[in-house]
Amino acid sequence: MCSSLPEQGFAGPELHASAVPGHGGRNCQVRQIFKIGGSTMEAKVLVIGAGIAGMETALLLAETGAEVYLVDKEPSIGGSLHLLDYTFPTDSCGLCYLEPYPSPRFCPTFESARHPNIHIIPYAEVEALEGKAGAFTVKILHKPRYVYEEKCILCNRCAEVCPEERPHPYEGRLSPQKAIYKPHLRGIPPTYVIDMDYCTRCGKCVEVCPTDAIDLNMQPKTSELSVASVVVAAGYEPFDPAKRAEFGYGVFPNVLTSLEFERMVSFSGSTHGKLLRPSDGKPVRKVAFIHCIGSRDPAIGRGYCSSVCCMYTAKQVNLAKRRNPELEVSVFYMDLRPIGKVYEQYIRRVQETPGVRYIRSMVSSVVERHPEKDLLIRYVAEDGGLREEAFDLVVLAVGFGAPQGLEKLGIELDKWGFPVTKPDEPHKTSREGVFVTGAARSPMDIPDTVVDAAAAAFYARSFLPQPFSSPYPILTSYPDLVDAEPRPGVFFISCPELSSELDIDALRAFVYSAYGASFYALEPSSDAWDKLVEKAKAEGVNRLVVVPCGLRPTLEVHQKLGTLGPYEVVPILEEAVAPLRGDKAKATQQAKALLGMALARLLYLYPRLLAKISADSFPPEERAVVVGAGLAGMTAALSLAELGYKVDLVEKEEEPGGLLKLPRVVLDGIDPAKTLKTLVERVKSNPLITLHLGSEVARVEKDGRGYLVELSPGGEAIRCGAIILATGGREAGTQQYLKGTHPRVLTQLELERLLKESSPSFRRIAMIQCVGSRDDLHPYCSRVCCYNAVKNALLLKEANPEAEIYVFYRDIVTFGRYEELYTRAREKGVIFIPYTLDNKPKVEALGEDKLLVSLKEPTAGEVKLEVDLLVLSVGIEPSDNASLAEKLGVKLDDFGFFAEEHTKMRPLELTEPGVFICGLAQGPHFMEEVIGQARGAAFKAALYLKQLRGFPETIATVNERLCSACELCVLACPYKARFMDYEARVARVDEGLCRGCGICAMVCPNGATQMRAFDKKALMAVVDAALAS
Incomplete structure (x- = not known):
């Protein structure tokens, strides 16, 4: 269905017929165009890529009333998320939390397919993008799947008779697929597809298909869309490890990629969670993981870090040990990069698991031993010695590459193929109106992707003319059934699989004799739902039990069913037929139980209670309070103002700016001083923003419409519908390594102030990383410290090329593009010396202007350095948030940052509805990440302000x-x-x-x-x- 958009303020709308075919079970035949000031502007957005980033962007945009076209090159949407039964650090799924609702409901793939404002276009690619922002024309190539979506009933008969096999796209050689296959278990659309590279056109599948759903002569088609803006969320391309022949992938059967191993430990994978060697099916007793395959390797043109490999390896090690506690695991790594707030604790638990070894090393080769097909790993150990060790299985942690085909969009790409963006506008590409998000922008994990998607949605929405609107009513009222006699009916949308595996006559007799319910059999056609509604109305049925076979009801269908009376959708195919296939009696008995439970609930529900459920709502106050006027707070306030909302920006200091006010030096990122000046000018001149300086939140009260926030001093009370917490953080203090007692011991921020104010000429400088970070005091990585150390080392080298700089580190955490700075620093002669928690550097004072730094190093032995300056990387800690958290009724995490509703899927929301976080209030982040978080939090807050508060049935x-x-x-x-x-x-x-x-x-x-x-x-x-x- 096409969204209904308001006409106010526009010179139209003009309606034009559209040649765009409908997708995902909907047909949109009207193209809506608005004219603003004589120019034509489309009211639609194209999202390229339907993984986590694409679906989250689409869902957020659709919730504002925007019409979204979600294009994906694969036969089904979902990206790689459906391959992940578990995600770190929660070791759970949690994907349902991606939904933009107060509480999770269903998997986001289903919601994307069901949403009335989202049109999914699977198995298609963008061929060209023409026009300009606000009026783009997109040419789309629709690849033939050779199976009609509306006819396929997922009976699997085609695959059973297909004689040809193809390599599995993500399980590799573990489980080959037939040439006609279902992309994955939870694929949307739930339809088979034929790979013509392997199909011989023998026609056996055509012969057995009961619904004539297969057409071997289907041809590619093209279509055009008119959209206002484009979001590139095309995800990543996993590195092909066959390009690194020394690791034996594709030659030795017991060498797997990380994705193949992910499926091996999954209960839904080909081995059902059993760790078995592909070569002989024997249980795996000893497994090795090798990091950085296709990452941090300038020799092959991939000189960046893929950011996520260290953590997904840790998760896979954890899962493997769960499957087999006796398993021996070795992880070969260069640096560990636990960049998420709770990742350090997670990876430390994995390291401390009995039977798990982490070995800092450089692997040179993997060789197969005959005839047992064990694998011999040769590596250079930390002490410089050459070692070798045999394993049953080797897993290669492959990196992420840029998606292919982005050059068709007419945007500038960097040397690795990622879109070029600016640090202060990290989602804007070189072409106006085209934005990038998720791993297509830079390798990133799921929480960062979710934040990135919200920020991209903000930018894309700015090109749409219509204001936010609700795309559908929150809750449909049931008819008043207080005095109506219950008339139950079972509507059975039959299909060959149900009719062949169940005793339909027995079910018909059971529901009538036990519950007095009528039984109606319907054919699985494209208009089956309309026929069902017409039949129910004609028969006067006011209690409905629906058995949908393989058809999933869309949101529109749920709305129509709700107008008839209470209803239940019973998944008999999934819960009775599939698990008991081949045993008709047991499957029928299970189906009776499911139908009986549904009918019992409907018949015994109090009609009087149902009559009280309505679509009444409490529209919230369309005003927001932002607490904290640093980079995050000012950006969030300006973003909300851009969306048309009034904002009260509360800052406890007498001047806004937060950490931006500190003197900083810049290499190639955001200039804090310039950013501060620009933001303050924009905030103070914006008529929608009221700046409260020298003020704090004294009290917060909540009711159904939002919050009453009282400030002190003065007692001013502000009624608002949403609150964004941007309370910032600070440099952590320390007394380690003579800090505070010796004048030549500085922190990185103090060094930057020195570099800003003068040109120091120190001859020998030492830096120590992770001072008070990643330890018992602050058991998290502060994310920015290694970058700042490398940046400052390079600036010191620029000022004095003869300077000797030594960096003592546990792990150099320069993830993503920052890896290139680390490479540059080594090329400039900066020396990096590793240490461990058990073997830290020691510092002694040698007078007022010298220090002695010493360390027992595995390769060089005793290292003693007499230095002129010692610089400590002390990390970030949160502001004092306890009092504010108590007033709002929200929680802090173990570190003192605000605790997100869901670490993985809702990093910007708190457990209190309508309260959001961004910036250092959530955890340590770079400035460009803070900007993205602020944009995302503002967009989610704006969406919350526009949502109706319907009374749920469960209150x-x-x-x-x-x-x-x-x-x-x-x-x-x-x-x-x-x-x-x-x-x-x-x-x-x-x-x-x-x-x-x-x-x-x-x-x-x-x-x-x-x-x-x-x-x-x-x-x-x-x-x-x-x-x-």
Whole structure:
């Protein structure tokens, strides 16, 4: 369906017929164009790539009312996320948290396919991008999949008879696929595709297909789209390790890529989580992981770090040890780069696992031993000696490369193929209106990708003319069924797989005899849902149980079903037929249980409760408060103002700027001084921003419409709908290594002040990394310290090329493009000397102007350096956030930063709805990352301000006749949604605050509190139905 966009303020709209074919089960036949000031501007966005970055960008844009076309070159959307059963550091899935809702619902791939404003275009590529920002024309090539999406019922008969095999795209040689295959288990669209590179056109699949869904003569097609802006979210290309012949990939069967091993440890993979050698199927007893394959290697044109390999290897080691606790694991690495806030703790736990060794080394080759096909790894150890060791299996941690084909977009690319951007506008490409996000911009992990997607959505949305609007009503009201007699009906959308594996007559008899329900069989056609609704209306059915076969109801279908009465969608195909295929009796019995449970719940639900559920809402105050006026706070405030919202920017200091006010030196990044001047001027001149200097948050109250924020001093009260916390951080203090007692011991920030104010001529300088970081005091990596040390070392070398600079380090964490600076520093003669927590450098004073730094080093023995200056990299710690966190009812993490709602998938949201974080309040970040976080947090806050607050079915309700005013529910409610009405002597519910957790119903001694649509009688009837079947 096409989104309905407002006409206010435009000279149109003009409507034109569109030749763009519909995708994802929808057809959009109207192209909406708006004219602004004589120029034509499209009201649509193209997102290229449907992985995590693309789907998150599309969902956020679609939630604002924008129409989004989501194009992906693969046969199904989802990117590589569906290959990951577990993600670090939570070791869980959590992908549902990507949804832009107050709480997670479904997998984002399903939501992208179901969303009324998102049109998915799988198996297609952008061929050309013409026009200009606001009025782009996109040429799209639709590749033939040789299977009609609307006809395929996923019966798998085609694959069963196909005689040809192809290598599996991500399980490699572990599990070959047929030439006709389903891309992956949870693929959207859920349709098979034929790889014509392997198909012989024998026609066997055509013969057995029961729905005539296969067409071997299908041809490529092209189409054109008109869009206002483009977001490149094309992900990454994994490095092909066959290009590094010394590691034996593609030659030795027991050498796997990290992605192939990911599937091996997955329960949904070809070995179902068993660690088996591909060569002989024997259990793996000893496995080696080799880092940096296709990363940090200038010799092959990949002189950057892929940023994520260290952590996904740690996760795979952890999973492998879970599968087999006796497994011996060795990890060969150069530097460990745990750049996420909690990654250091995760990787340390893995390192301390019995049977796991991390070996700092350089691997020279992998050789196969015959006849047992073991693998011999030859490497240079930390002491410089040559070693070799045999393993059953070797896993290559392959790096990320830039996506192919970006040159077609007419944007400038760097030498590695990534789009060129500016540090202060990291998502803008060289072409106006074209933005880049996620791993297509630079290798990054999932949390950074999620943040990046929100920032890209902000930029892309700025080119759309219409204001934010809700794309659909939050909740459909059921009809008033208080006095209506229940008329249950089971609507069975049949297909060959269901009809052949189930006794349909037995099911028909069961639902009628046990529940008085009628049974309606429908054919699986493209208009099956419309026919179902028409049939239900004609028969007067007001309690519906729907068995959809392989068809997934879209949001529009759910809305239509809700107008008929309470309904349940029962996945019999997935929960009865698939696990019990071949046993018709057991599958039928399981189907009876599922149908019985659904009918019992519908028949015993209190109609009176259902009648109270409505689409009433509390629109929040369309105003935001931003706490903190540093780089993050000012950027967030300006971003909200650009989106049209009033902002109160609260800063405890007398001048805005935060850390930007400190004297800094610049090599090739953002200039803090210039940035500070620009931001302050823009903030002070913006009519939508009120700047409160010398003020702090004194008190916060919440109700269904938002927050009442009281400031001190002065007591000014601000009503707002959303709050962004940008409280910043500070340089961590230390007393280690004579800091504070010797004048020649400085921190990196103090060195920058010195470089800014003068031209120091120190002859010999030492730097020590991770001072008070990655230890028990601050058990996290501060992310920026190694970059700052390398940058300052290069600046010192520029000022004095004869200077000797020595950097003592545990790991050099110059991830992504920053690796190139590390390479440049080594080329300039900067010496890097490793140390460990067990063997730290020692520092002695040699008078007022000299220090002695010593270390026992594995290769050089005792190192003693007499230096003129010692510089400490002390890391970042959070501001004093405890008081503010208590006032807002949010949590801090173990380090004192604000604790995100979900570390992986919701890094900008807190557990309190409507409260967001960005910048150093969330954790250590570079300035360009802070800008992206601020943009993303502002966009999410703006989206929150526009969302309707519908009453969910799960909120609590009170039977006043049973309430004894004991106040237990008030004390137990974690969201302060329960309060006492002392006049009536009953406990009441603030429906705007209730989150439906059910704790109050659990503690109520009289049963006065119940959860809407979860009545006790209904739930017990469901249990009885399950046990009876």
